[in-house]
Amino acid sequence: MASDAQQATRNLLARAHSPATVDRIFTDKIQYRSLQLRPSSPAPHISNARETRRKLRQQAKDKKKLKTKPLSSRQRRKLGLYDLPREGQKYEVYEGLNRLWQGYIREILGSEMYTGGPGAAAKLSSAEFHGAGVEVVRSRCPGRVGIKGVVVRDRKFVFEIVTKKRGVKVVPKEGTIFRVTVPVGEEKVDKESGRKTLEFDVLGDQMMLRSVDRANRKFKSHFLEGL
Helix, strand or coil: CHHHHHHHHHHHHHCCCCHHHHHHHHHHHHHCCCCCCCCCCCCHHHHCHHHHHHHHHHHHHHHHHHCCCCCCHHHHHHHCCCCCCHHHCCHHHHHHHHHHHHHHHHHHHCCHHHHCCHHHHHHHHCCCCCCCEEEEEEECCHHHCCCEEEEEEECCCEEEEEECCCCEEEEECCCEEEEEEEECCCCCECCCCCCEEEEEEEEHHHHCCCHHHHHCCCCCCCCCCCC
16 A cells, blocks of 8 residues: 555656656655654643633733732831931931932023023922922921921921931921022022022922922912912
8 A cells, every 4th residue: 555655656746757856856855754743633631621711810820929019108118118227317328319419400400500480490399309408498387497408208298307416307398498509600609618509499388299299290380378
C-alpha cells in the first residue's frame, strides 16, 4: 500500500517535472519528511466549558490577590506616615527645602516676578507652598501674629510651620493673612539681609483647599468684605 502511495506521488510530480527532478523532489522533500499530526478533537478537560470558565475566574482571583493595594488615608494616619519625628522638627533641616521653593516660585512667576498684577496673583494662588517661608502678619488670634518659618505641610485648613526656636506650629488658614518673601533682583531691599525681595500677602480664607485641588482651580479677583 505504501508503494502504491509513493507511485501515485511520483505520477503527480511527473506531470510538472522531468524524471530527474521528480526523483530529487521525492527524495529530499517527501520520502523522509515527518508528518506532524494533531488531535482533531479537544482534550477532555477542555470540552467541559463550564469547568474551563470556573478555572479562568479562579486564576483571575489568584492574580488579583498578588497585586498590592495602596494604603487608605486611615491606614496612613495610623502608621504615622505624615507625622514629623521630633528630631526632624528643626528649622535647619528645612532651609534647603526653602531654597528649592524660592527657585520654583521664581520659575513659576517668570517675568511677572517684577511686574506683579492679576497674572502673578493667579499663579501664586495655584502654586505649591510646601517649603515656602511665611510669616503671620494678621490673625483673629493675636498670639499667632509674628509666627515665622518654613511650611512643612500645606493641609486643607492649616499650615504646619517649623520655626527657628519654637518647633512646629499649626496655624489655621481661616482668618489669617500670611506674608511670603521671595528674594529677587530688582525689587525693594530687605532691611535685615540687604537683599532685594518680593513680598506678597496670602489670604488664608482663600487658600482653604488642598494643594492638589488648588493647582487645578482658576482664581478670579473679586471684592472681599473682610479686608
